[in-house]
Amino acid sequence: CTNTSNPGVMLAAGLLARNARALGLSVKPWVKTSLAPGSRVVTDYYEANGLDEDLAALGFNNVGYGCTTCIGNSGPLPEEIEAAIEGSGLIVGSVISGNRNFEGRVHQKVKASYLSSPPLVVAYAIAGSLNVDLVTEPLGISTDGKPVMLDDVWPSDEQLSAALSKINPEMFREKYSTVMQEPRWDSIPSEASPLYPWQDDSTYIRLPSFFQGLSKEADPIQPIVGAKVLLKLGDSITTDHISPAGAFPAEGPAGKWLIERGVNKGDFNSFGSRRGNHEIMMRGTFANVRVKNQMAPGTEGGYALNHETGEVTSVFEAAMASETPMVVLAGSQYGTGSSRDWAAKGTYLLGVKAVIATSFERIHRSNLVGMGVLPLTFKEGESADTLGLDGTESFDIPVMDDVKALQELTVTANKSDGSTVVFTADVRLDTPVEVDYYRNGGILHTVLRKLAL
Structure with a gap:
């Protein structure tokens, strides 16, 4: 999200994907990929350059817009990978172009996270390891059997300039003119009332306990x-x-609280999304x-x-x-x-x-x-x-x-x-x-x- 306002680096990621794809490179199967721009305009200028297809071919499909990976909203890891991490005590890492790399935030099982530019995110996904020196070691092997270095796929100034030339102000005007209009959000029923109608069975928004027993006058401070x-x-x-703001496990206090109320693990969402529920947040x-x-x-x-x-x-x-x-x-x-x-x-x-x-x-x-x-x-x-x-x-x-x-x-x-x-x-x-x-x-x-x- 911090890079969305810089079309140059976003386009560079797409161009690197295109260049790598042309040489027959692909993302390693144990790498989880995710593309979540902070603005819909990014999709417009990707599509204008055909880069959405190149990114999707490497597994970087657009999963949505806004806070995703760096706040733990990029979804689960494959079960077999989670089992390997747990069974072998592995320290696994992420490479993200978001703005936070706190421990365990991207995913409960991902303990190490590194911030990088969008094109380097794609490069590390192709390399498949954080132990690769991208300056001296190849990203992979091309279809004709030759080692491919980062220099070989890094976008040229000419490529980047040509891609940038397809961005125009109308893209931004069109998207932001309707930014507050979302039919699915608007379709949620609501009624005007002087007080919020708390739902006792809600697992997202609950009446907090901060003010229980609040007296009109403060009692003296006690030791x-x-x-x-x-x-x-x-x-x-x-x-x-x-x-923590990210996802949480079923075996923890917050997960148990939700399961007791009939919420399936796949519907847990994250601590960040349930911040209106003090029962979840205090357990987290x-x-x-x-x-x-x-x-x-x-x-x-x-x-x-x-x-x-x-x-x-x-x-x-x-x-x-x-x-x-x-x-x-x-x-x-x-x-x-x-x-x-x-x-x-x-x-x-x-x-x-x-x-x-x-x-x-x-x-x-x-x-x-x-x-x-x-x-x-x-x-x-x-x-x-x-x-x-x-x-x-x-x-x-x-x-x-x-x-x-x-x-x-x-x-x-x-x-x-x-x-x-x-x-x-x-x-x-x-x-x-x-x-x-x-x-x-x-x-x-x-x-x-x-x-x-």
Whole structure:
């Protein structure tokens, strides 16, 4: 999608496909191909040059328009390939010309993703491996038995200029004049009403639980006492680790919830498409396949220690079983990546009251405050590891109603042997406005209370 506004590279992909096709090259059978432009105009200028046929011949059929591969909407892998990945513990990769390459986002089984230009996507599909040096090694063998190098199929300036000359402004005017008209969308029945008519049986849009029990006045801020660690994480945890946007497995908490309601696996869609359903999103929080929770050693994915039973379960199950507040311990740059609101919403719904990190990404820290979750940072040079915190402790965080922006708090971590670790943390409520948000339980609660005045 990020390349759709650049016809040059989109046409270069089609021209490379044409040149490769002329030499008898094809895409390897174990490669899954997908073409999903961000605009219908791309199809017009492909068809004007006949490049749609060349791309389709290599398996790059147009599957739709808009967010697809990089958000996990390109569909399943063949079952035999999934089985091989699972059975042999393979690290498989994708090459995409989208704008995100977070771990596990393209597909739960695809752990490595590389961003590239559209023509290089086609080239790697032909090569069939990320271990090929496209500068010195051939893409494949031509029909006459000769090795074909990338230079042999790369579009010439003359080819590209000729293709670009067939693009005209009318293509854009025609497509964008009707961009808001979609008969299938318009055919969905709807009725005007002052309030949204929530459907209890909907698996896509459900009445969220954020405002249950909301009082007209905010209660005083209470200290967080006896909080258990839900996850102890390392550095550079992204919002995609916290709240993945792609497809999800049937055996996970979100998949089980849908199956219990009669939804077939083929109709799961993705976390991103079900973001209007808090039941799905909270079950998907911290469910990225590459999350490594140090509280569940030897696992990778959405696992956590159930402090009540001592068992390792899904993060969702451990959170729901907890009889105490929860905290998250993390390293540096916690919450980097997309400014995904559900990374904070899901954290809140799991009962996490505070996140103590070495440092935060700016927007995610703000989003945590916006959901009433307290962000705290260790002092410079300190971390959970340097303080000897292993996550089995219970935490007392003496945040009170008179909390000030950027003040210091003395946090006590109580170990099972009766010893304690006492350390100073910075309250990352950075402004008086954020203090007000936190006091109200988040920005949504603040706004509603002000509207009620």
